[in-house]
Every structure is written in structure tokens, then in C-alpha cells.
Amino acid sequence: MEIKAIEASQTWEIRHEVMWPDQPFDFVKLEEDNFGLHFGAFEQEKLVSIVSCFIVDDEMQFRKLATLEDFQGKGIASQLLKYILELAKEKHLKKVWCNARTNKKSFYEKFRMTDTNKTFTKSGQEFTIMEVLL
Template identity: 35%
Template sequence: MFTLVELTVEDVLPIRQRVLWPQKPMSFSEVKGDASARHYGVMKQESLICVGSFYQEGTTVRLRKFATLPAYQGQGAGRFMLESIMPLLRQSGATHFWCDARESAKAFYQKFGLTPEGDRFYKSDIPYYKMVTRLS
């Protein structure tokens, strides 16, 4: 049903902007470190429906700009990506995984063993939590 593909930052930017920050310009969805990050997408048939970018520093990997097109949310694309990526991260030597999760997605990340670390914080008036897990 789904296929995981490796992408370029140019491939992921349109979905990032459309899903996460539709009221902002495309440049708002760019992240420092995009050039060295690994970018992945989930394809359903011939359509790119979900994107995520992974930034590794030593044995720690951070997920940023994880987004699924609204028409496909709740159908398992995000779950498929994380289930596919977690073993790859372990194989790469990563031992820690984290992300800043929108409060509305906190329960989703908890299903993958991530737990909140610290207090709720805000980005552009949207509440977030830092979510972390060990990969080993």
C-alpha cells in the first residue's frame, strides 16, 4: 500500500509548507541543516503523501518537519514512515531519537515510545512538546 522513498529537500518543501505552515511563505519551512539531513517520503501509488526530515548529530537523530497531506492523514502513512525509519536509524548507530511534537500529535509519538521531556512550549502560537526515546 505504501512505499518509503529517499528524497531531496526540494521534494519535501511543498508538502512541509502546505501542511505545517500554509499561511507562511515556502522559505519559512526551510530548516538550517536541510542540506545534510536525510529526507524521506511515503508514496501511495504514484503520489507523495507524507514527508519527514532526519538530522543526525553523532548518535542522536532529530525528526523535523514531519507532515502528511490532509486527505491522507489517519490512514497510516506516518506510522509506516516511523516503523520503516526506526530500524534504519538503529543500523546507522543512532541511540537517541527526538522531535518537537505539536501537542495535537503527542499521543501519536507516544505510540512509538517517545515521551515528553520538559514543559510545553510554543512556536508561532502552536503548543509543542519535546518528545524523546532511546533507540537501543
């Protein structure tokens, strides 16, 4: 597996297929995509997992961490998350956070992320804000 920087547009298909298949394709495009850092995990040159990072001041929010269904459960998203956490440390950021689907909370807890108990619902999905201080 190889992790490398990608264009925002390369994330959209996986975002749509994995996270919001019942929504229109444009639903997965973020207004701030042009200002983010986007990374992909590749298996034999096939893009299989993606994440988008947005840095403001000394914090980084990551969004849309998603892995194609056939590649889930193989540790690929974990490697991608480790990669961006290391990037945040290299940039001397103080906090990394995300809006996690509540049913995925335990995944993020493996990376020392804690639940802020700030929750919300978007398009029928429940989310909680998870964070880790670096």
C-alpha cells in the same frame, strides 16, 4: 505504499500545505536541510507524506513529519516513523527525538516516545520535545 529517500526540496510543498499554510513558503525551508536525510511515502507514485532526519553524534532528530490531508488517518505517517526508527537502530544511534506539536503527543507515544516536558512556542504553535532511547 513505498518509502524512499527524496531531496529536501521535495519536502517543502507538503511542509507548507500541512504544517504552516499561513506562513510564507520560505518559512518551511530549514537551514540544515542540505545536511539531512529526507524520506517520502508514495501512494501510486504520488508523494503523500514526508519526514526529514538530522543525525548528530549518536542521536537523530526528525522534523517536519507531515501527511497530505487526504491521506491522513491511513497509517502512512506511522509507517514512515517506523521506517526512520529502524534506520536509527541500523545506524546504532542511541536516541531519536522530535519537537512535537503538543496536540499530536499521543501519536508519538504509540512509538514508545516519552515527553521530556521541555516545551516551547513557535509562531503560535505549542511544542514539546519527545524522545525514545534505542
